[in-house]
Each structure stands twice: as C-alpha cells, then as structure tokens.
Amino acid sequence: MSAAPVLALQWSDWLDLFMHYLAFSMMSVGGAITTLPEMHRYLIDQQRWLSDAQFNTAIAIAQSSPGPNILFVALMGWNIGINTGGMPTALFGALLAMTGILLPSSTLAYLTARWGHENRQLRSVRAFKQGMGPIVISLLIATGWILASAHRNPTTDWPLWLLTAVTALIIWRSKVHLLWLLAAGAILGGFGLV
Amino acid sequence: MTGYYGNTLKSNIRSQPSSLTDLFVSLTWLSLQGFGGVLAVVQHELVERKRWMTKEEFVEEWAVAQIMPGPNVINLCLMLGGRYFGLPGALAAMAGLLAIPLVLVLLLALAYAQYGSHPYVVGALRGMGAVAAGLIIATGLKLVSALKTNPLGLPVSIALCLACFVCIALLRWPQAYVLLGLGAVGCTLAYRKLKP
Numbered sequence: 152m153s154a155a156p157v158l159a160l161q162w163s164d165w166l167d168l169f170m171h172y173l174a175f176s177m178m179s180v181g182g183a184i185t186t187l188p189e190m191h192r193y194l195i196d197q198q199r200w201l202s203d204a205q206f207n208t209a210i211a212i213a214q215s216s217p218g219p220n221i222l223f224v225a226l227m228g229w230n231i232g233i234n235t236g237g238m239p240t241a242l243f244g245a246l247l248a249m250t251g252i253l254l255p256s257s258t259l260a261y262l263t264a265r266w267g268h269e270n271r272q273l274r275s276v277r278a279f280k281q282g283m284g285p286i287v288i289s290l291l292i293a294t295g296w297i298l299a300s301a302h303r304n305p306t307t308d309w310p311l312w313l314l315t316a317v318t319a320l321i322i323w324r325s326k327v328h329l330l331w332l333l334a335a336g337a338i339l340g341g342f343g344l345v
Numbered sequence: 346m347t348g349y350y351g352n353t354l355k356s357n358i359r360s361q362p363s364s365l366t367d368l369f370v371s372l373t374w375l376s377l378q379g380f381g382g383v384l385a386v387v388q389h390e391l392v393e394r395k396r397w398m399t400k401e402e403f404v405e406e407w408a409v410a411q412i413m414p415g416p417n418v419i420n421l422c423l424m425l426g427g428r429y430f431g432l433p434g435a436l437a438a439m440a441g442l443l444a445i446p447l448v449l450v451l452l453l454a455l456a457y458a459q460y461g462s463h464p465y466v467v468g469a470l471r472g473m474g475a476v477a478a479g480l481i482i483a484t485g486l487k488l489v490s491a492l493k494t495n496p497l498g499l500p501v502s503i504a505l506c507l508a509c510f511v512c513i514a515l516l517r518w519p520q521a522y523v524l525l526g527l528g529a530v531g532c533t534l535a536y537r538k539l540k541p
C-alpha cells in the first residue's frame with residue numbers, strides 16, 4: 152500500500168482516533184516514540200487511514216524539524232485529515248491527535264510533580280529522585296550513542312561518527328552555542344563532506 | 346499567582362522567569378533551536394544560560410519526567426512552568442514548546458513533498474543528525490558532575506551509569522525494563538543511605 156488512501160471519516164471515526172491517542176499517551180513511558188509499533192498497527196494495519204510512506208515521512212520530518220519529536224503525532228493527524236478532505240480537516244486532525252497524546256500524560260506529570268514537591272521531605276521521594284539520577288543521566292548518553300550508530304557502515308559513515316564525537320567534546324568542554332554546531336553540521340552535510 | 350514551589354525555593358535558585366510571557370517566549374526560542382531533540386537545548390538554556398534551575402535540580406526533575414508516560418521534554422518543562430506559576434505556568438510552558446514549532450512542522454511537511462529528495466537537503470539533515478547525537482551525549486556528560494553530591498556516592502553512581510549504558514546502548518534491551526530494574530536498585534540503595 153504505497154499510495155495515500157482516500158477516506159471519508161465520520162465523527163465516530165475521529166472519536167475513535169482520539170480515544171486511541173489517549174490510550175497511547177498512557178502507554179508512552181520513555182517517550183511517545185515507544186508506542187510507534189502500536190500506532191502503526193492501529194493507523195495502517197487496522198484502519199488503513201495512512202500509507203506506510205506517510206507514516207515514515209511524518210517521523211522523519213518531525214525529527215528534522217525544530218521542536219519536540221512528539222510533533223510526528225500532529226503530522227499523522229494532519230495526513231489523515233489530508234486523506235479525508237482539505238486543509239481545515241487536516242488542521243483539525245493534527246490538533247485532535249496532539250491533544251489526545253498530551254492530555255493524559257501531561258495531567259499525570261503535573262499532578263505527580265505537585266505531589267512530589269509537597270512531599271519532598273519524604274525519604275521515599277528523596278530516594279527516588281536521587282536513586283534514579285545516575286540511570287537517567289546514563290540514558291541520555293546511551294540515546295546519543297544509539298542515534299549515532301543508526302549509521303552503521305564504518306567505511307562511509309566514519310566522518311559522521313567523528314562529527315558526533317567532536318560535537319560531544321566541544322559542547323561538553325566549552326561554552327560554544329549549540330546553534331553554531333548545528334549550522335556546521337548542516338553545511339558539512341549539505342556539501343557532502345560527512 | 347504562585348506555583349506550588351511557593352517562595353521557599355527562591356533563595357536557592359539563582360534566577361527565574363519574570364512572567365508567563367517570559368516563560369512562553371523563552372521556551373519558544375528554546376524549542377526552535379531543538380533540531381533532532383530539545384533536551385540538550387533545555388539543559389543548555391535553562392541551567393547554563395538562564396540559571397532557572399541548578400544541575401542537581403535538573404537531574405531530579407528529569408528523573409520524574411523520564412519515568413512518567415508522555416514526551417519527556419514536555420513533562421520536564423510543564424513541571425518547571427508549574428513550579429513557578431502553577432497550572433497557568435505549566436500551560437504556558439507547553440504552549441511555548443509546541444505552538445510555533447507545530448506551525449513550522451506543518452509548513453515543512455508541505456515543503457518536504459517538493460524538496461525532500463534534493464541531495465543538499467538530504468546531506469544537511471544527515472549532518473545535523475550527527476551533531477544532534479553529539480549534543481545529547483554532551484548533555485549527559487555534563488550532568489555526570491551533578492552525581493558528586495548524590496547520596497549514593499560517586500563509585501556506586503558511576504557503576505549504575507555504566508550498567509545502564511551497557512544495557513541500553515550495547516545490548517539494546519527495552520528501556521522500560523532497564524529503567525524498572527536498575528531504577529529499583531538505585532532507589533533502594535539511595536533509600537538505605539538517606540537518614541529517615
């Protein structure tokens with residue numbers, strides 16, 4: 152299924168989409184990206200609301216665009232809207248999907264943070280925040296490692312790894328602004344040097 | 346309008362957002378710098394430049410944001426907004442992170458159909474992706490120094506760091522299990538070290 156499907160979604164379908172995104176939100180421990188397999192199963196295998204190409208492009212665009220990666224959810228809603236009608240429907244789809252994915256998790260995060268602060272003297276709360284410290288710091292380094300090793304061919308990809316390593320060193324040890332390095336990466340990549 | 350941190354923490358924090366507008370504008374600017382992930386920018390802008398939180402506070406809040414369902418960066422920023430201005434602060438922080446980038450990503454989706462396969466664009470995105478990976482690694486490396494004050498002690502903290510890195514980056518075990526497993530170890534050890 153490569154071509155984008157042509158759809159006629161009813162209100163009940165939009166409601167179903169919204170309810171599913173509410174559920175994805177509560178399942179997304181470690182970020183919404185962890186629910187991608189579930190989203191794929193629902194949107195493509197079950198409902199056939201998106202093409203595979205639309206699904207993958209949504210993720211790629213959100214990752215190369217400024218802002219949180221969660222915006223890929225908006226693009227999925229947007230594409231469902233495009234497949235079903237025009238731009239207003241697409242905008243509605245984007246906002247509906249974003250509201251669905253954010254509402255439950257954000258409410259929970261807000262209430263938990265509030266509770267955690269009111270009980271910040273509790274031994275268990277302090278133990279949690281301190282005990283998780285080394286793990287979440289390490290998780291960041293591991294995430295960067297995984298992103299860098301997505302390009303896995305040593306003969307052609309070594310300049311990319313070098314760029315990642317040099318970036319990490321510069322930002323770690325100096326006060327250079329991040330945007331300079333992003334610009335440098337874009338220029339080096341654009342001219343085919345990495 | 347006071348956040349749930351009230352006024353007690355003000356003395357410990359070197360600076361803070363002056364208003365909801367300041368919060369919204371700051372997070373919009375921050376979000377617009379976040380190519381391939383916003384977290385590195387959050388640490389850079391809010392801890393190092395604006396000094397709205399210390400490195401140690403950042404690690405503590407990040408632990409909560411990471412373990413909760415939902416996008417981690419959004420959880421972190423709404424917790425930060427809530428801490429200064431309550432619910433309006435949380436909403437302003439989320440709106441700042443999302444509103445303008447949402448418009449941009451939709452425009453980009455329209456442009457992508459046209460220019461997405463241009464070799465210069467493909468190459469530039471490849472280069473920026475490599476830089477983004479380096480930014481996240483550097484953020485983690487910078488935060489390691491916050492572990493010096495951790496009640497676990499530096500040797501235990503570093504051992505947990507290494508174990509987590511091996512499980513996630515090298516063995517590629519699912520993140521949720523590693524968080525639960527190593528998290529339980531870390532929290533139990535910290536609980537024993539802390540005085541009741």
